[in-house]
Amino acid sequence: MAKDSQIHIVYSALEVAKICGVVNQTAINWIRGEHLKAFTTPGGQFRVYLDDLIDFMRKRNMRIPQDVLDLYEQGSAKQASVLIVDDDKGLNSVIAKFLEKAHEKIVVYQAFDGFEAGVQLVDKKPKCVLLDLDLPGVDGFEVCKKIYNSEEYGKPIVCVITALEDEDLEKEVKEMGAVEFFKKPLNLVEIANRIKKRLHLED
Known part of the structure; x- marks a missing residue:
């Protein structure tokens, strides 16, 4: 061990x-x-x-x-960390503040593009990644798959958020390793509750 x-x-x-x-x-x-x-x-x-x-x-x-x-x-207790990857800085910050208030053990990191997300994944090794599929200049599907398959990131839980309209999208991203799927506009209460459940955090 x-x-x-x-x-x-x-x-x-x-x-x-x-x-x-x-x-x-x-x-x-x-x-x-x-x-x-x-x-x-x-x-x-x-x-x-x-x-x-x-x-x-x-x-x-x-x-x-x-x-x-x-x-x-x-x-x-030490791993209740969440990395939010979304180029919309306003939305990213709103989600971050909401999650931090949702549970005292949640620590939030933020990334606004694919490169920054890669750095944070290696450096912080978050327990959970909330990933926007619609990042500019980046294939969100490939990012999702890479996070799931790469050992260097510590195998975080991957939760996807998207504004894309495709009825098969949820199935596709879950086949790539995502465990949660959230459509925009986002229900922050639902996101917080599901992430807390995934991180085994009690209210």
């Missing part, structure tokens, strides 16, 4: 198996069957983020060892 300065805790398949009380092959089968989200190291070994393991175990009503739960809760 290893963790970096951003409290991103990672387990091997064997460690996952021990935590869940199963044999190693069962954990590997969960991963290969895409039941348990994981990534592969350059050496071909599976690795699982603590957040993904907790989500997996909760969905299956599995008992979570207290020491693992403590690590998760400690990390969550």
Whole structure:
């Protein structure tokens, strides 16, 4: 098990198996069957983020060892960070202020273009990214896919906001890794509530 300065805790398949009380092959089968989200190291070994393991175990009503739960809760308290990526500075700031007031543990970072978003993603490693698909000069779909697939960003939760009119859009972005989809004009209460739920923050 290893963790970096951003409290991103990672387990091997064997460690996952021990935590869940199963044999190693069962954990590997969960991963290969895409039941348990994981990534592969350059050496071909599976690795699982603590957040993904907790989500997996909760969905299956599995008992979570207290020491693992403590690590998760400690990390969550420090990771309730949200990066808002929207070139509309006025809207970006309105969302930022609303989220900061929505919960005392939420820390908000802002980016107004694709380049700035990339810098913030690497530097801050936010827990959640609220991404506007309509950034000028940037393919929002590719940004969404890159955030989801790249390990260097710490695998944040991706929530998409857009003013684009396309009935298939939500399905497309969720296939690229987004977990939430919000149409403009935005309902800030709904956004705040869903983000708090994703970050496991209680009111």
